[in-house]
């Protein structure tokens with residue numbers, strides 16, 4: 462077990478080179494800073510955890526190490542932590558507001574947050590403020606159980622005096638450790654957890670020898686399915702950092718392969734086309750840039766389509782057309798919980814944004830398809846939706862009366878073709894027979910046999926997942 466301890470605020474937390482003190486409070490002429498108290502608690506917590514044989518990763522160890530808030534969760538993931546505990550103090554304009562609360566992001570983490578809250582209240586006698594779900598906190602995006610403990614109110618005299626008491630501090634750190642150990646134990650003992658951790662390390666090691674950008678990390682949901690051991694030919698990948706200018710892209714996720722492009726991004730809901738505007742969206746357009754076989758706009762309620770940014774007037778921006786990508790090309794999207802979706806590039810969007818798709822595509826990916834409140838926002842990634850798009854896979858008919866490009870694909874053919882393209886793409890990494898391997902047939906067979914069924918299995922899994930949802 463390895464636990465990330467995150468003492469809130471500190472150097473470069475919110476802006477580079479600037480110390481972020483967090484909340485401040487003057488008590489009897491002395492100024493107290495949240496960042497100092499959280500660091501004191503963090504360092505004691507580290508010692509308690511280590512004394513019990515638990516590995517610790519500190520997001521910051523002192524007041525001078527730069528620790529931007531947006532990188533803390535990712536750094537803990539790369540350090541292979543299984544649990545993330547962030548320490549903060551609350552603040553209020555009202556001097557009477559007091560008590561302890563525990564914040565979490567994902568519903569499955571709520572029981573852990575509740576256990577932490579209840580144990581700390583029992584140990585300290587602070588006022589219970591319960592647990593709260595928060596989607597806006599970067600540190601809670603850690604991919605594993607993550608909680609943020611608001612230890613008490615810096616603005617409340619009684620809370621502050623309690624928190625400054627070294628006895629209270631050690632009791633709280635012992636309690637946090639107890640609950641963290643209980644939380645980690647079942648997961649630690651379970652075989653799937655161990656397998657996942659082992660493969661994560663293996664994947665990280667494998668990634669080091671591939672063309673994957675060293676600054677990009679596959680989200681947890683994609684590590685087995687699309688990692689270097691999956692058949693995706695990462696050794697042939699070329700990162701295109703010029704794509705990072707798009708709003709909504711996960712930085713450094715854009716990669717070009719010989720037969721596909723790969724990127725991870727937000728997922729806004731597009732309801733343009735003939736249907737899908739029951740909610741009266743003011744941004745609704747009744748046309749899509751691609752038309753169907755009958756020269757009608759696509760229906761966002763039924764056609765799984767994704768959106769291609771319009772060409773940028775800035776000539777220094779990478780051009781999708783130069784990558785062989787145009788309307789009508791096919792792709793496959795992946796998201797959490799084993800969700801995937803075959804999709805067609807069916808509409809064009811703003812030239813500076815990436816990551817938009819139809820209501821049907823969202824539905825298949827397990828994303829709220831409501832055009833007004835659904836989707837995954839740019840501040841909610843990573844993890845985003847992984848897109849694998851196949852250049853020159855479009856099957857266009859001659860233009861009809863509308864003058865718009867027209868696809869020959871139906872919903873069925875786009876799905877079959879996209880999944881077949883994905884299958885080919887994942888098998889393209891399999892080693893081709895060479896004279897050396899011919900001389901050692903047993904070894905060659907094992908290598909090829911190892912890669913191919915894996916890719917096929919992944920595609921089958923994706924197909925099964927789709928079939929189940931129907």
Ligand SMILES: [Zn+2]
Nearest residue numbers: 469483549550
């Ligand atoms: Zn804070």
